[in-house]
Amino acid sequence: MTRFSSFTLLFFASVATSQQIWDIWQTTWDRGHLFSSVGPNSAGTNPINFGSPGAIGDADIVVNDGSVFQPMAGFGGTLSTHDCWIREFLLTLLKADSSALTLNNLKGRNPSNYQNVLNAMFSPTDGGNGAGLNYIRVPIGASDFSANGVVYSLDDTNGDTSFSSFSIKRSPSYLFSVIKDIMAVNRYIKGISASIFHVFIASVDEDRRNNERRLIEIRPRQRISDLPLKAVQGFQSQGIPVYAISIQNEPQNSNPTYPTCIMTPQMEGQIGASLRTLLNNNGLSNVKVVGYEHNWDTAGQYPVQLMQADGNSFAGVAFHCYAGSYTNQASFTNAFPNKEVYFTECSGTYGSDWWGDIKWYLDNLWVGSVSQGSRSGLMWNIALDGSGNPKLPGTNSCGGPGCRPLVTINSDGSFSLNQEFMPWHRPRRL
Secondary structure, three states, rough: OOOOOOEEEEEEEEOOEEEEEEEEEEEEEEEEEEEEEOOOOOOOOOOEOOOOOOOOOOOOOOOOOOOOOOOOOOOEEEEOOOOOOOOOOOOOOOOOOOOOOOHHHHHHHOOHHHHHHHHHHOOOOOOOOOOOEEEEEEEOOOOOOOOOOOOOOOOOOOOOOOOOOOHHHHHHHHHHHHHHHHHHHHHHHHHHEEOOOOOOOOOOHHOOOHHHHHHHHOOOOOHHOOOHHHHHHHHHHHHEEEEEEEOOOOOOOOOOOOOOOOOOOOHHHHHHHHHHHHHHHHHOOOOEEEOOOOOOHHOOOOOHHHHHHHHHHHHEEEEEEOOOOHHHHHHHHHHHHEEEEEEOOOOOEEOOOHHHHHHHHHHHHHHHHOOOEEEEEEOOOOOEEEOOOOOOOOOOOOOOOEEEEEEEOOOOOOOEOOOOOHHHOOOOOO
């Protein structure tokens, strides 16, 4: 196999008469360059101009501004859950053995480094060093990255079939302050995409899991849609916009080591139809409902059946990378070319090859999936510690090495940017 020694991003400035290349940023396999500016010249003048086609050299870049494809919603990652609250930002997690050492603690102890982390990931300042990430995905309820063995939902009251005990304020107040800090760094953040990781409180205890499976059949599905509606309203009440919400994360996943929920296309369609009506009737018609949120390999099956069941209720579907290929997305887009497609989850693991990972992400996610219609590119955890913690005790997610986030937060409060972050260092300019 040929080994490429670097990858280079070329950033264009639009003018009335032509396209020009002003910035060239390079990352090399030996990490000698990590998105270093290498041209077109150190003075920043005399850009490279596009001209008439000539002999093809090392690269032939063709820009056709008359051909328009899907609009892009944004790039980013998932702010996975931690401890016994609804959602926790893991941007600055320090140690998994202490649930109190969260982002808010780092903010209080080292506000300068806290700001450095936010700027590195979210700042859109032109000419700066921030990535300008602008799309955040947030789990609703517990996931495989919930610490201390606590599995919870937004309403854990037994027998509360109307979700009358639901309260967004079960989350700590600093959750919303951190989101607002991110929004202050990047005013272009489109919003939050929220994903339900289990319709009901789902324990890893087998007897309780069986009870939850019975509950989902007994409780009217029209009432189930009250939960995501209340979640959207809860965020909106805090001044935080929600761009989209999904019905169930990975509806074909029945992993017993963390909260999951099996859901058929017909069941998800019925809940989606009810939710769409509720959102519209409550002044939230701009919030998208996104279906599926699972792997590429069944792109021509479950999501197609979902659209056939209740397609008018869904803006589109989302995909994950853990099985199949990005080319499978064509099975869905060919069947429903007018539906939106999102890519919302992939995770690396500690111990893999740095340069090989970067090339795979570029080929399969940030070029491959986008070329097949994706409007977004998101990874799983935005930040964890060097062991991939905290996570739900007993979960087998990512196996022994642990899931690798975009940013690793060290015990001394310093941080390092991983290969998952590198291809996105300047997505705002593409």
